[in-house]
Amino acid sequence: MLRSVLMLLAFCVAAAAVHAAPPTKKASRLAWAELTADQQTILAPLKEDWENLSSERRRKWIGIAKRYPKMQPKEQERVQQRMQRWAALTPEQRAQAREKYRRMARQSAEKRRQMQQRWAEYQPLPPEERRRLAQPPAPGANR
């Protein structure tokens, strides 16, 4: 009985060790130098930050690099422009943007077009007006 318990214990420890090991291994496996030349070209804006990215995020970016050749030239350009900004956001900001995007993506094409139009209309607003809008409404204000 004691032997079985000991063996079970040893098994659990081994299982835990095996489970804990992969992330560090994976992180080192997805080093910048190990990316293909194409992937390095596509992900160039992230080169400086690459070593600080978690293995999960590296895998995600490699996935995006794989999708890249199938994108329209206009989309490829957007990816290049936004990559750095997106990677520099806090995890909370990214989660917020994803959530808003999901909600927006569920809406009709018409609504989405309207939203683009609204964004274009919003751009010329004076900075102080935009700052005022960004402030939480004052208590007692008519909402």
Next chain:
Amino acid sequence: MNERQFGAKVREALEASASRLNPGTEQRLKAARLRALERQRIELSAVAAVGDAIIARISERAGLWRLVLPFAILLAGIAGVYGWQQSQRVSEIEEIDAQLLTDELPIDAYLDRGFQRWLKQSGQE
């Protein structure tokens, strides 16, 4: 059919002669039978002891495996589900990030509180 009849005849003859045995012979036959049975029992119990030992060994191991195997399967299952969920999550995030990065609406549109409030105020959301 013939065989059975022959057997029956032999049995009849044996039974008839057995009842005619003298008590001394009967006694000696009984003793010999008992001795033979005794010896057979000893041999059997020796074989049984070895057999028991082997079975005990096997079942001890089997018992251990019966204990460890379900845990091993459970752990492997948990690890599998966890790994699968992780990869599902990564590919889901990859999908949505690829869309966000390529969409006509810039990322800032989703982060700009002023824009979100402005949309609400003008009743567009």
